[in-house]
Amino acid sequence: MSDCLYCKGKLKPERVTRVQEYDGHWYIIENLPALVCEQCGEVYYTPDAHDRVIDLIQNGTQPIRLESVPVLDAS
Numbered sequence: 001m002s003d004c005l006y007c008k009g010k011l012k013p014e015r016v017t018r019v020q021e022y023d024g025h026w027y028i029i030e031n032l033p034a035l036v037c038e039q040c041g042e043v044y045y046t047p048d049a050h051d052r053v054i055d056l057i058q059n060g061t062q063p064i065r066l067e068s069v070p071v072l073d074a075s
């Protein structure tokens with residue numbers, strides 16, 4: 001993949017932060033390799049990056065820090 005699906009902009013490799021829900025818990029994964037559109041900022045994850053996220057979670061990787069996440073009610 002070399003062009004953005006939305007705007008046809010160029011994709012460049014970057015390290016991004018991804019938020020992932022898994023088994024009812026939320027995880028923040030920093031420094032994940034991804035492709036980012038230079039034009040619109042859309043982020044594309046490779047299958048490898050997705051596997052890496054699931055690996056990190058399933059292996060019980062020690063967090064580098066803990067964050068509290070605000071939960072908002074829109075009802």
Ligand SMILES: [Zn+2]
Pocket residue numbers: 004005006007008009037038039040041042
């Ligand atoms: Zn784009």
